Amino acid sequence: MIRLISTQDAPWGVPIVLEVITDPVEIAKEREQSVAFHRNDSWLREHYAEVIPDAKGRYLAVAGREAFIADTSSEAIALATSAHPDDQGMIIRYISPHRGPKIYANRG
Amino acid sequence: MVPISVTGPTGIRRTAWFLIDTGADCSMLTAELAGATGLELVPVAPEISLTGLGGVVSYSRADCTLRFTTTEGEPVAVPSRYAVGAPGVADSPILGYDLLRHFDLILSRNQGPILLLIDEDGYALTSKGV
Numbered sequence: 001m002i003r004l005i006s007t008q009d010a011p012w013g014v015p016i017v018l019e020v021i022t023d024p025v026e027i028a029k030e031r032e033q034s035v036a037f038h039r040n041d042s043w044l045r046e047h048y049a050e051v052i053p054d055a056k057g058r059y060l061a062v063a064g065r066e067a068f069i070a071d072t073s074s075e076a077i078a079l080a081t082s083a084h085p086d087d088q089g090m091i092i093r094y095i096s097p098h099r100g101p102k103i104y105a106n107r108g
Numbered sequence: 109m110v111p112i113s114v115t116g117p118t119g120i121r122r123t124a125w126f127l128i129d130t131g132a133d134c135s136m137l138t139a140e141l142a143g144a145t146g147l148e149l150v151p152v153a154p155e156i157s158l159t160g161l162g163g164v165v166s167y168s169r170a171d172c173t174l175r176f177t178t179t180e181g182e183p184v185a186v187p188s189r190y191a192v193g194a195p196g197v198a199d200s201p202i203l204g205y206d207l208l209r210h211f212d213l214i215l216s217r218n219q220g221p222i223l224l225l226i227d228e229d230g231y232a233l234t235s236k237g238v
Contacts, residue, residue, distance in 0.1 A: 014171075014189040016206060018226070021175075021183040029121070030175060030183040033113060037123035041111075059140060073140035073195070090122060092144045096199050 036089025040065060044091065057097035063090040110203060110222055113175040113183075116145035121175075124201050128222065130213070132204030134158075135174075136167065139195040147172050149192055158191060166194035174207070176224065 021027060043065035044051065051060065051067045061068040061076035064084035070076035073092060080090050096102075109125040114137065122144045126135075136158070142149060149168035158165050173187040186207060211224040214231065225231060 016186060016188045016210070018210060019185045019187070020178075021185055027181070027183060030113065030177065031181060033121050033123060034111070034177060037111065037113075041125075073143050077140075077144050088121065090144065091124070092122070092140045093124070094138070094140060094196070094199060102199075 033088045036087055037091065038089070040087070040089045040091050052095060055095040058095060059092065060095050061090060061092045063087040109200070110176070110224070112201075112203065114141060114145050114147075114201075115173045115175065116142075116147045117171070118146045120145045126201045126203040128208070128213070128215075129202050129204055130208060132160075132202050134191055134206045135204040136191040136193050136198060136202045137170070137172075138193055138198055138201050141201055142170055142192045145172065147192065152191075158193075165197045167197065168192045168194070 021030070040062040044062050044067070047067070051069075055067070055069045058069050058071055059073040059076040061070075061073075061080035063080035064087050066080075066083065068076050068079040068083070070079060073094070077090070077092055080087075080092075084090070109127055111123050112126045113121050113123040115121045122141060124138075124141050137147070147170035149170050152167060152169050158167050168191075169189050170192050171187075171189050173185050174190070175183045175185050177183055208224075211226060212231065214223040214225065216222075223231075
């Protein structure tokens, strides 16, 4: 749960509108990016047990089906981008050091 | 969790798994996802706060486009202004009620994927073996 508390009626001031994309070029870009993302995501699932122990409490980037671990997200992104500059499907995430079940993602 | 792509002002596009949270008033991106897509973070007025089980959290806002993909493979873009948690606030980006209110949500662990249905999509529930 994230609870937004505001004294204004429309705190962001921007309405949300859903737009179906029909431009073939944009559709192709989105599909290409999605395929690249799922390629890295599948690799991470297969190698989760070997990658995660070193990444706990740090940032993990995956690009080119390869893991890059660093103490900051910008450093992990830079390592992954440098090694695989053309990979549009890079994954970047913080790996929580917490062990055991979670009831929520908020770590505030 | 659902995969959603995020596009920033420079056109950099990254996909991440978003946590579906029907109890969240608003969606929220992680700081690392915002950094990877080059989002311009704008401070938020102090009278607007975000709070969760961990208490009040620090955040900014950023303009960007989220894209879902339909079962036919067509992207649906949702350009808007979203909250961005400060580093360490959340493990994953969150899909909250500001977006979920536009859909019927079907979650079926046993029978298939998570479905977000918009107005023209109908559905029916049936019993097995009947």
